[in-house]
């Protein structure tokens with residue numbers, strides 16, 4: 323873990339965002355609990371997603387399907403037979419890894435070498451530098467690029483053909499060491515199913531194996547007709563759902579990036595066959611806009627086309643975010659053809675077709691899916707928000723401050739009400755009255771402990787976008803000081819204006835209107 327990432331993880335604990343699950347029993351690997359601030363931030367991200375998808379699209383309806391589903395669901399979806407990761411163990415360190423991730427990390431290191439050479443050359447040649455020409459002509463750099471393509475192609479072949487022996491050989495040929503211990507003493511590569519199972523019923527020997535859903539999408543597919551009929555939707559239409567999913571991940575060492583219990587926000591968009599690419603492009607663009615509306619800079623987000631398409635997909639792209647450990651998948655947009663509905667039709671024996679009144683024909687719709695992990699989005703937002711900057715002190719010098727510059731509409735606490743001093747009753751009474759009024763409109767905090775400077779810093783680190791300070795002048799002019807977390811600007815406003823001003827600046831509606 324980089325230092326920045328370590329700091330973010332400990333900040334999450336210190337400020338009540340995320341705790342290790344069952345911490346008093348030394349924790350449970352890759353399972354996390356959300357604290358008082360965390361649960362509010364998570365709710366706000368979910369609300370932003372839900373409103374942007376369901377409320378702002380006339381033709382998208384919501385669903386809340388159960389976590390347990392009929393076991394045949396997972397046979398039909400292909401998860402029982404194919405939801406596998408290739409795993410490899412190091413015989414010396416006894417650590418377990420995903421074999422494909424070891425190769426991907428190796429490729430990433432080659433990319434970093436290319437980037438380093440490019441940066442060096444750009445500096446050397448200044449305005450004359452042409453990146454593409456340099457990459458094509460520089461012997462070492464073009465060598466790295468050719469090697470990247472060669473490894474990618476072999477990795478894709480191994481995964482598509484489930485050629486585990488060749489995948490193990492690739493790791494040996496590339497001389498990849500154990501990232502922790504450095505040893506190259508590897509076992510062979512084996513397949514590992516990621517689904518958790520449990521049983522239904524309590525009569526010994528009669529239990530039926532049930533799975534905890536590894537994605538929420540299948541709950542949408544099996545309810546396709548229920549929703550289509552009850553909402554009288556016409557193709558194209560979508561079904562959106564948020565909820566828990568479970569995967570027995572082999573590697574789970576990156577905090578809430580890869581968890582064994584996590585939450586997904588998924589939407590399946592049912593379209594006419596042949597129109598899927600049009601909608602794929604639409605959702606690709608809309609979802610990127612959703613991320614950028616939060617103020618995330620362009621250079622921190624990028625598309626990444628899938629090198630290996632799943633057998634049922636005809637297009638797939640990830641939106642990646644530049645986490646403290648590099649660019650990684652944040653969200654997937656997949657064109658899944660008619661695979662899922664056809665499979666469920668075959669396994670259930672029920673017709674899952676749509677009658678298109680405009681075409682006067684029935685067909686199995688094609689599906690474009692958008693799928694994002696709520697926890698992973700939470701980590702992206704915190705990584706973006708966590709900053710150390712310099713601020714002016716009262717004595718004219720500057721000092722470091724730690725601040726969470728969360729998008730105001732998502733911040734857990736919208737404003738803190740602070741009496742300047744705690745031993746003057748008229749001031750604390752006034753502040754309490756303001757707090758008691760504002761709490762109907764937002765999540766607020768009342769804080770009178772410590773000096774005003776310390777309280778500002780505490781709220782900055784907490785991510786609170788506004789502080790309302792009640793001072794001696796308030797008793798005279800019925801106005802307060804409103805302090806902005808990001809600009810540090812302090813303005814004087816009448817008490818009866820406070821709610822309107824904060825509401826305007828922290829409103830979810832303003833954020834949604836950017837879409």
Ligand code: GAP
Pocket residue numbers: 536537538539569571578579580581582584585586588651652653654691693694695696697698699
């Ligand atoms: N229905 C499609 C699907 O589940 P996926 O790429 O496997 O596709 C979608 O997962 C998103 O779910 C990912 O982009 C990621 O944000 C999130 N996700 C997947 N596995 C996760 C895990 N173990 N922990 C946290 N988030 C995860």
